[in-house]
Amino acid sequence: MSDSHETDTVRAVAVLGAGGTMGRGIARNAAVAELPVHAWNRTPAKLGDLAEENGIETFATAREAVVDADLVVTMLSDAEATLAAMSGPDGGAAGSEGAIWVQMGTIGVAGSERCAALARDRGLLYIDAPVLGTKVPAEEGTLIVLASGPEGSRERLEPFFDAVGRRTIWLGEAGQGSRLKVVVNSWICAVTEGTAEMFRLARALGLEPHLVLDAIEDGPLEAPYMRMKGEMMLKGDYTPSFRLALGAKDAALAVAAGAEAGAEIPMIEAIATQMAAVAAAYPDEDLAALFRGTADA
Numbered sequence: 255m256s257d258s259h260e261t262d263t264v265r266a267v268a269v270l271g272a273g274g275t276m277g278r279g280i281a282r283n284a285a286v287a288e289l290p291v292h293a294w295n296r297t298p299a300k301l302g303d304l305a306e307e308n309g310i311e312t313f314a315t316a317r318e319a320v321v322d323a324d325l326v327v328t329m330l331s332d333a334e335a336t337l338a339a340m341s342g343p344d345g346g347a348a349g350s351e352g353a354i355w356v357q358m359g360t361i362g363v364a365g366s367e368r369c370a371a372l373a374r375d376r377g378l379l380y381i382d383a384p385v386l387g388t389k390v391p392a393e394e395g396t397l398i399v400l401a402s403g404p405e406g407s408r409e410r411l412e413p414f415f416d417a418v419g420r421r422t423i424w425l426g427e428a429g430q431g432s433r434l435k436v437v438v439n440s441w442i443c444a445v446t447e448g449t450a451e452m453f454r455l456a457r458a459l460g461l462e463p464h465l466v467l468d469a470i471e472d473g474p475l476e477a478p479y480m481r482m483k484g485e486m487m488l489k490g491d492y493t494p495s496f497r498l499a500l501g502a503k504d505a506a507l508a509v510a511a512g513a514e515a516g517a518e519i520p521m522i523e524a525i526a527t528q529m530a531a532v533a534a535a536y537p538d539e540d541l542a543a544l545f546r547g548t549a550d551a
């Protein structure tokens with residue numbers, strides 16, 4: 255138990271999902287910034303060598319990890335995983351009354367509202383703070399944090415956000431961070447599927463796809479993200495930085511949020527359908543595996 259969000263120093267940061275691609279970097283960078291870290295992962299083996307690092311202690315349950323932590327960070331696959339990790343007798347919410355819950359996974363607008371409701375029920379202060387940036391920025395502590403929630407918590411969270419990110423954007427009431435994240439990721443999905451389709455079209459027309467990258471270099475059509483994913487596609491390197499299953503989840507979150515808000519987004523809807531089909535075949539490959547398409551799936 256902790257009521258320490260009114261004091262100056264962070265006693266401990268519990269990172270739930272510390273064995274994941276993003277959670278691992280976040281836990282490690284918080285420890286490097288000398289914030290005591292309590293790490294938990296559903297599959298303990300995935301914590302790997304984190305347990306041996308200075309300032310990181312590992313725990314068998316989320317409930318044990320949050321004891322004495324005044325910040326509880328969730329960085330899990332989706333809303334269901336996040337709610338599962340926080341609920342139940344061994345869940346994070348059971349031991350963290352009075353703490354600040356910093357939700358950093360991409361869980362969508364409705365998912366964030368469900369977490370906010372759980373936080374209200376359990377006496378936690380809820381901060382909705384998904385991030386931009388992938389595996390390497392998580393490892394390097396250069397994420398962009400899309401923070402939303404009560405203004406009064408900003409100063410308290412600064413040391414942690416500064417440890418894991420290069421910039422924090424505060425967006426207003428809790429939930430605004432997830433809205434912006436869904437919007438930005440709809441573009442990531444569009445760019446990656448667009449790149450895959452552009453390359454497939456080039457091949458079908460008898461052109462080497464790398465000609466596209468050569469043609470746009472240094473001009474106004476250049477796009478670093480498209481180049482990065484495009485080069486992975488051309489090498490056939492689908493080592494996961496951002497798993498396709500998670501990308502397909504994000505496209506579906508954009509469709510759901512758009513439907514709820516009445517946005518006309520037919521292209522995103524079509525992309526979400528395609529991504530779901532390709533992700534069913536290659537869930538654990540990188541988003542760049544969209545280039546594989548459904549032909550041999």
Ligand SMILES: NC(=O)c1ccc[n+]([C@@H]2O[C@H](COP(=O)([O-])OP(=O)(O)OC[C@H]3O[C@@H](n4cnc5c(N)ncnc54)[C@H](OP(=O)(O)O)[C@@H]3O)[C@@H](O)[C@H]2O)c1
Nearest residue numbers: 271274275276296297330331335359360387388495496500
């Ligand atoms: N990778 C990226 O580029 C990136 C960038 C920005 C945001 N994100 C978002 O950040 C979140 C994490 O992504 P990631 O790439 O780190 O994913 P990941 O490597 O697949 O890790 C997922 C984490 O969620 C846990 N998990 C899954 N289902 C669970 C459940 N039912 N109960 C408890 N824990 C569960 C996993 O535990 P196990 O180890 O036991 O499976 C693991 O710790 C996602 O929402 C993703 O969309 C990812």
